[in-house]
Amino acid sequence: MALVLVLIALGSIAFHLLSPWWWTPIASNWGYIDSTLIITFWITGFVFTAIVLFVAYCLVRFRHAPGRRAAYEPENRRLEGWLTGLTALGVAALLAPGLFVWNQFVRVPQNASEIEIVAQQWRWAYRLPGADGRLGASDIRHVSDENPLGLDPQDAAARDDLVIDADLHLPLGRPVKVLLRSTDVVHNFYVPEFRAKMDIIPGMVTYFWFTPTRTGTFDALCNEVCGTNHYAMRGRVVVEGEAAYSSWLREQTTFANFAGGGERGRRVARREAPPVR
Structure with missing residues (x-):
């Protein structure tokens, strides 16, 4: 032994x-x-x-030997x-x-930009600030087929927010504060290469921050068991240079246009996966 x-x-x-x-x-x-x-x-x-x-x-x-007795020492x-x-x-x-x-x-740099990640069984959705540079208000009471992220339609700051229903893109070398929200159960947004993650608690807004230091496409996983399809709750984060990021940003849809309809809005409202590109 x-x-x-x-x-x-x-x-x-x-x-x-x-x-x-x-x-x-x-x-x-x-x-x-x-x-x-x-x-x-x-x-x-x-x-x-x-x-x-x-x-x-x-x-x-x-070890045991003939004639050997154990010594009892209750305190030392x-x-x-x-x-x-x-x-x-x-x-x-x-x-x-x-x-x-x-x-x-937990000490976010002053120059960090903000993004929001919204978790829902079993998919990720993202929101970025619009031209005003800040995220508008949201509330679970506003969640509907036309407004799956629950943004406040009366808040002017929310109307120009960018609603992302595909891969999340981030610029290289720029610190970002990630705000996390759930519309149903506990989730956890995790990209292994970033070494940063945080639980997403219903009714709360949690956060973490990081600075991407390498370009590439990385898998985003849910790292908290969240239901029968937990294994399939995956997404992708693309880190790219400023020029490519700015070009991608110009192609995105604002909440005002998103709520107005269109194929992208109808697809997310039905909770379907985006087409493979």
């Missing part, structure tokens, strides 16, 4: 060092997330290995003090990097 435990410890270390399962290349400013995970792996890996090897040592050192203040101190140090080492990153995660 002691040999089995030693092999488990050594095998776990070898698997970590040689594992083909690794995260995708990062495409945002959140390299801190990777660093925090690596620190966590090293701390927990060291503790796991130390405990498993200690148990293996105890099995050999204190010195040992308890060492264990308490080392445990507190380990917990602090695990928490400190995460708190440092979280402090930056």
Whole structure:
């Protein structure tokens, strides 16, 4: 049994060092997330290995032998003090990097633009500010076939908002604050390459921010089980240069035109998937 435990410890270390399962290349400013995970792996890996090897040592050192009796020691203040101190140090080492990153995660830069992602079983919809540069008001009471995102038709700031029913496009190198809203159950918007995600809670507007650092097309996943078709709740985020992004932006439909009808409006109102391009 002691040999089995030693092999488990050594095998776990070898698997970590040689594992083909690794995260995708990062495409945002959140390299801190990777660093925090690596620190966590090293701390927990060291503790796991130390405990498993200690148990293996105890099995050999204190194995049964004729005439050997177990010693009963109900209390050892010195040992308890060492264990308490080392445990507190380990917990602090695990928490400190995460708190440092979280402090930056919730501090949105002043120059960040805003976009909104609306989750609904089992699809994503997006909203970008219009010419006025700000998102208009929305409310779940306004949700209808003609207004699936629940924008306030009386709010002038909402009428020029851009309603996106296909892939979300973002400009390279520009910080963006992502506002998250759900019209039904809990969801979670997650692009693995961005290393940033957040739960989407019905009745609340949650947020995160990031800066895209690499052009390309990335899969957007729902990372919270949200129903029978959770596996199919996918989308795409396209990161591109300023010229391409501006060209794409000019092709989008405002809420005022969207609510007025048109093939795009009718398609989203019926909750159909957009055609494959």
